Amino acid sequence: MTRLTQVAGNEAVTPASNESGISTDFTQVIRSINQQQNIAADLMTAVDTGQSDDVVGAMVASQKASLSxxxxxxxxxxxxxxxxxxxxxxx
Structure with missing residues (x-):
């Protein structure tokens, strides 16, 4: 679970190369937001199943994904x- 928390806290969207166009940028942003939502879902599942006691971290990740x-x-x-x-x- 600490790996998921570390990944959730270090999200940065930067262009992959100098050849980036608007479609490439949108694709990268969508993938990043999808990753944030998957991490939030994993953290919430861990809290729901009792594998983690980090309710605050799961809620912050969930709100971050929702805001994104x-x-x-x-x-x-x-x-x-x-x-x-x-x-x-x-x-």
Whole structure:
């Protein structure tokens, strides 16, 4: 469980290479958020089954994953709104 806690605390999203485009960046962010959610689920399962007493750590990881997902949805909505605005422009 300490490995999961260490991984949950050291999340950083950085571009993998100099050839990164927006789709590569979004893919990397989505994978990072998915990893955060998996770690939070593992920590919650460990608390539920009695393998760990770190309820606070599990809740923090869960809230962190939830906040990351909410932020991703807001960014997605802004990007889609921008695309709609560009599509409505007259030439």
């Amino acid at each position: 997902f909410s932020m991703l949805m807001e960014v997605r909505n802004k990007v889609l709104s921008g695309i709609d605005d560009v599509m409505r422009m007259s030439l």
